[in-house]
Amino acid sequence: MSTTTLQFELRQGGTLTDPDGNSVLLSDATGTYGARRTDTLATVVADGTPMVRQSAGVYTYDVTDPAAGLTYQWVAEYAVNGVTKHDTFTAYAYGSGVVGFWSSQSQVEQQYGKDNTGLDADLDDDGTGTASVWQAALNFTDALIDRIFRVAGYSRPTDLSLSDYVLASGYAAAIVRNELHKARGSTEANAAGGPSTGGVYQKDADAAVASLEEMAEQGVAFPRPGTDAGGQGNAPVVLHLTQDEYGRPIGPASNYMRPYFDSLIGGYRWS
Numbered sequence: 001m002s003t004t005t006l007q008f009e010l011r012q013g014g015t016l017t018d019p020d021g022n023s024v025l026l027s028d029a030t031g032t033y034g035a036r037r038t039d040t041l042a043t044v045v046a047d048g049t050p051m052v053r054q055s056a057g058v059y060t061y062d063v064t065d066p067a068a069g070l071t072y073q074w075v076a077e078y079a080v081n082g083v084t085k086h087d088t089f090t091a092y093a094y095g096s097g098v099v100g101f102w103s104s105q106s107q108v109e110q111q112y113g114k115d116n117t118g119l120d121a122d123l124d125d126d127g128t129g130t131a132s133v134w135q136a137a138l139n140f141t142d143a144l145i146d147r148i149f150r151v152a153g154y155s156r157p158t159d160l161s162l163s164d165y166v167l168a169s170g171y172a173a174a175i176v177r178n179e180l181h182k183a184r185g186s187t188e189a190n191a192a193g194g195p196s197t198g199g200v201y202q203k204d205a206d207a208a209v210a211s212l213e214e215m216a217e218q219g220v221a222f223p224r225p226g227t228d229a230g231g232q233g234n235a236p237v238v239l240h241l242t243q244d245e246y247g248r249p250i251g252p253a254s255n256y257m258r259p260y261f262d263s264l265i266g267g268y269r270w271s
Contacts, residue, residue, distance in 0.1 A: 006035065006091055008051060008059045008076040016057030019078035024051040024059040027077040029086045035063060035074035038090075038126055044072060051076070063091075071122065071130070092118040098131055100138030101156060102145045102172035111170075112177050120180040137179035141172050145212060152216035155223045164220040171208035178205035 008024055010017055026034025026049040035045035044063055051059035063072065072091045077084065092114060098105040109117050121130040145168060146156065157165050178201040 003062045004065055004072065004091055006045075006051070006061045006063060006072075006074050006089070008078075008087070008089075010057045010059075010078065010080075012080075016055070018053070018056055019080055020082065021079070022053055023078065024053075025049065025077040026051060026061060026074060027086070028075040028088075029077075033075075035061075035072050035091075037066075038071045038073050045074065071118075071126075092122075092130075098134040098138060100135075100142045100172075100176075102142055102169055103138060103176050105134045105138070107169065108173045108176050108180075111173050117177065117180055120183065123183060133180065133183055137176045137183065140179055141175045144175065144209070145172055148209070148212050149216050149220070149222060153224050154216065154220060155225050157222045162221050164215065164222065168212060168215065168220075171212050174201075174204040174208040177201055 006026070010019055010024075026045050027047045028034070031047050033043040033045070034047050034049045036043045044066065045061065049061065051061045053059050059076070070092075074089050074091060076087045076089070078087075079085065105117075118130070121133045123129060123133060149155070159165070181201045
């Protein structure tokens, strides 16, 4: 069972400061709940539950998630100089998240941040449907990368510890991130008036696709259906161009050049 950490910080004049009595409770103003789901409004943390002091002005509480992909609304109750206050927050229950073959929700969150990606996945700003948005982005990315390697003659690897898989997975995360942002339709410009955030993600995704295509062209240690019975560790196939049309020995050439040479001059011998 996964957990989500709720964290409350109290600052006064920019300095982390404890509230009265070093006490922060999870409690809404009506005394109904401490934290609740935004989709069903079901309580997940009872009203009046104390948060744990971690350091001056920092308090946390770990929620046991009933499911992954949820969004919580939670309220911190505290007092400063005898005045009771209630601050309302939103938290995302990521759990193990949604997974694809080339990437996963947790990987993208690690690279780009849970809150940033969570906001883009929450299309309706109500905490619902985030899992399906993640799955759509991951499915698109899987299909795109599968095609890139399939065109080059490769199928999915079974050994996910391969360095080629790790590289491809990192590129996949950039593509997933861009798909999430596109789904949200964000077009905000940065503070300096430069490219929008979406433009940055698109640039990263384009670079990732170019790198994946280069990997496929240069050769990866993935299975080649019909040539190695699905084994791992395949180096790029190299055909040695041993003789030209006059019988003179020449050096090796990569297999992808064969059609090019054949189209120019016949009579070459390949081994």
